[in-house]
Amino acid sequence: DTWWQSSSLAMGDHFQQVTLTIDLKQVYQILHVRVRAGPSPRPGNWILEKSIDGGDFFPWQYFAVNSDECQSKYGVKPTHPGHIQRVPGQPPCVTAFSKVSPFEGGEVNVGLTQGWPNGSLSSPEVAVHTNARFIRIKIQKLSSHKFEKTRHSHGSDLVNRFYYTIKDILIQGRCNCSGHASRCPYDLMLDKSVCECTHKTMGENCEQCLPLYNQRPWRAGTPKEANPCLKCECNGHARSCRYDPAIDGTLASDGSFLGGGVCISCEAHTAGVNCEKCEDGWFRLPGVLPNATKPCVPCECNLRGSTGFCWKDSSEIHMNRLAGVCECLEGFTGPKCDRCAPGYRGFPNCTRCDCDLRGLLPGSLCDSHCVCKPNVEGKRCDRCKPGYFFMEQPDGAIECTECYCSGLKVSCERAAGYSVNEFTTMEGWQVCDLSTSYIVQPYNRFPKSHQVSIADAQMTGLESYYWLAPPPYRGNKLTSYGSTITFSVSWDFMRGDTSGKE
The missing domain is CATH 2.60.120.260 (Galactose-binding domain-like)
Known part of the structure; x- marks a missing residue:
């Protein structure tokens, strides 16, 4: 011994x-x-x-x-x-x-x-x-x-x-494998035991997540919870990601929104926390998915007429922002900003015309003279023709509207303090008989739509019934002369019903 x-x-x-x-x-x-x-x-x-x-x-x-x-x-x-x-x-x-x-x-x-x-x-x-x-x-x-x-x-x-x-x-x-290895065989070359890391971990002690698996913070494994590292969703355009607690709730590779993974150094001209967008100067065509091999193509903007950037995808198509349409500088227009905007002339310089843009015909050129809207006249399109006056529209445009003076006069001018307002609300509409002695409240099947409905069973005993407009649509509407009211009426046939009424 x-x-x-x-x-x-x-x-x-x-x-x-x-x-x-x-x-x-x-x-x-x-x-x-x-x-x-x-x-x-x-x-x-x-x-x-x-x-x-x-x-x-x-x-x-x-x-x-x-x-x-x-x-x-x-x-x-x-x-x-x-x-x-x-x-x-x-x-x-x-x-x-x-x-x-x-x-x-x-x-x-x-x-x-x-x-x-x-x-x-x-x-x-x-x-x-x-x-x-x-x-x-x-x-x-x-x-x-x-x-x-x-x-x-x-x-x-x-x-x-x-x-x-x-x-x-x-x-x-x-x-010491942090609960993420079941074996640690001895390595003769390294002269030490080496953890065989699992759960998408790495490091000498399995103390960190693999580069692309930082959707949530690393946690040690326990006998009850494996706590594997979760993969970030980078759409195939990044090789690593990091966890950012400030934006917890980003998209993970399993489709959930658990964690706050941020992709690092997005490739293929992509950008965003998930490499889901195109970088500045590039855009994704409609129908092309973010995980496509080459999702982004360069913007084709005229350098003189644009900022060099274009809308990167079709996510704002409802605002008329189409993918690939360039962001134009003042005086330029077109999908590629390669022509002069209305009121400007002389591409590629596009200098301002000596025209009143309020009266200039949209889309017209002003190389030699100003082209006026209907009922507008003057060298600069800056006044209405006799019998018309300037009236501002709900969308901000200004049109020359015909005068209405009950036959007493032909000429007129715009009255101060008035403007055009558009009523689209369906609140307050009712259904009644001709004498308005029997009134029923209609119902709105689609709250976000501008429509109301009435069932024929609600008007039992009446051959005809009428829509009763709320106050904003009634009364003295002399100042609304020249404007229009637009509506549509439809009905559904119920099974077995041939009356044509709803």
């Missing part, structure tokens, strides 16, 4: 302090440490310590010959090994393993995962507490009282028998 043995204390009292350091070559999660003595008693006062970098060591557990030593040396109340309650930053102190007996082969067992309120090996506090690369045994005092009596006795050889021995040290642990 072999064992390690320290120098005899006969060579000096300073040999009571002995430090042994074990380098495991990499970080492991240490679960259990067993130290077995050789042909000598176990040490008295000593500390079991751990370190990640070999520089800063932290105590795992204190050992003392008695309760007073726990208090005086380590400032900790003694604890029975079977009742240890571990608290981060508060190592326990035990006295059961510092007895003189047995004289040979005594063991010290330390279970580092026992006594935690949360017994999970993957809980953060247990992981921090048990992860270590370096393990240090820091011996400070013998367990034998005889040494104190004999160390000053001259001629006694008993002091030569005071030393420490360790027959073996058993360290049980597992690879």
